[in-house]
Amino acid sequence: MNAWRDLQSDLATRGYIASDALAMALHLALSLGRPLLLEGAAGVGKTEVATTLAALKGAPLIRLQCYEGLDASHAIYEWNYQRQLLAIRAAAEGGVTGPEAEARIFSEDYLMARPLLQALQSEVPVVLLIDEIDRADEEFEAYLLEILSEFQITIPELGTITARTRPHVILTANGTRDLSDALRRRCLYSWIDYPDRRTELAILAARHPGIETALAGQIVGFVQALRREELEKTPGVAEMLDFAAALSGLGVNDLAADPEVLQATLVTLLKTRTDYASVPTEVAQRLAGRAA
Numbered sequence: 001m002n003a004w005r006d007l008q009s010d011l012a013t014r015g016y017i018a019s020d021a022l023a024m025a026l027h028l029a030l031s032l033g034r035p036l037l038l039e040g041a042a043g044v045g046k047t048e049v050a051t052t053l054a055a056l057k058g059a060p061l062i063r064l065q066c067y068e069g070l071d072a073s074h075a076i077y078e079w080n081y082q083r084q085l086l087a088i089r090a091a092a093e094g095g096v097t098g099p100e101a102e103a104r105i106f107s108e109d110y111l112m113a114r115p116l117l118q119a120l121q122s123e124v125p126v127v128l129l130i131d132e133i134d135r136a137d138e139e140f141e142a143y144l145l146e147i148l149s150e151f152q153i154t155i156p157e158l159g160t161i162t163a164r165t166r167p168h169v170i171l172t173a174n175g176t177r178d179l180s181d182a183l184r185r186r187c188l189y190s191w192i193d194y195p196d197r198r199t200e201l202a203i204l205a206a207r208h209p210g211i212e213t214a215l216a217g218q219i220v221g222f223v224q225a226l227r228r229e230e231l232e233k234t235p236g237v238a239e240m241l242d243f244a245a246a247l248s249g250l251g252v253n254d255l256a257a258d259p260e261v262l263q264a265t266l267v268t269l270l271k272t273r274t275d276y277a278s279v280p281t282e283v284a285q286r287l288a289g290r291a292a
Helices: 003-013 018-034 046-057 081-092 100-106 117-121 138-150 181-185 198-205 212-227 237-250 259-270 273-278 281-290
Strands: 036-041 060-065 077-080 112-115 127-131 154-156 159-162 168-173 187-190
Touching: 003 018, 003 046, 018 036, 018 046, 018 187, 036 046, 036 077, 046 060, 046 127, 046 168, 060 117, 112 117, 117 127, 117 138, 117 154, 117 159, 138 154, 138 181, 159 168, 198 212, 212 281, 237 259, 259 281
Parallel strands: 036 168, 036 187, 060 127, 127 168
Antiparallel strands: 077 112, 154 159
C-alpha cells in the first residue's frame, strides 16, 4: 500500500528528495512498465531521476541525449557499411552472390546498435534516459512510438526486434517545443518544479551534510531569492549545490560577512554575462541580508 513511500525513502537515501507527486508517478511507471515523461525548467533534477533510479536498481544507465537533427542512425541502429563491403567482396570471391550474399550482410553481425537498440537488446533491465526529447525534431518522435508502446523496433532488413528485458524508460523535456499527443499518450507524466524551501534544505543536507544549519538556511534563502530576479538562466538545484560547495571550501560561515567573496562565488550560480551584470555587489548583499 505504501510502496511509493518506500520508493521515495529509497531515493532519499541516494540523495534525491522526490515530491509526493513524483514518487507516485515513478512508482506507477515502474509497476505498470510504462515510460515516464518528466517536464520542468532546466536544473530542477529531471535527469537526476534516471541516474538515481539506475543506482537504486543497480541497473545500467543508457542515455540518449537528444538534439536537433537526431535520426535513427544515431539513436537506434546503423549498418556497418565498411564490414558489409568487405563481406560482399569476400562472398563474391567465394562464388556467393544474390539473395544468399544479401542475407549474410544484413544480419545482426553487421548491425551497430545505438542507445535505443542497446536498451532493448540488454539481457538485464536497464534505465533508458531519453534526455531533452523536445530538442529533437518532430520526425524523430515517430521513431520512438513503437519503442514506447511495444518495446520493440522494426528493422526492414531483419524484421521486428523485441526487448529481451523491458527497460525502465525516463524521458525529459524542458519546454523547448510542444511534444506530440501520440508521444504523451504512451507515457505517464510528472511536472517537476523548483523545490520549496524545506525540500531544498533537505536536498542540501543530503548532498552536503557537513554544512552548518544556519549557513544552509542562508544558502537556500539566497538562491531562492535569486530565482525571483529577472535572469536569463535561473539557477537550478545543481547550481545551488555548487554554490554551497564553493562556500564550504572557502570556509564561509555567513553570506553577508564578506561581500567580495560572495560576489566571486556567484560564478557557480550565474551562467551568462548579462545575469552576472544584473547582480552587482549591492544586489547580492541585499539578497544575502534577506536570506535566513
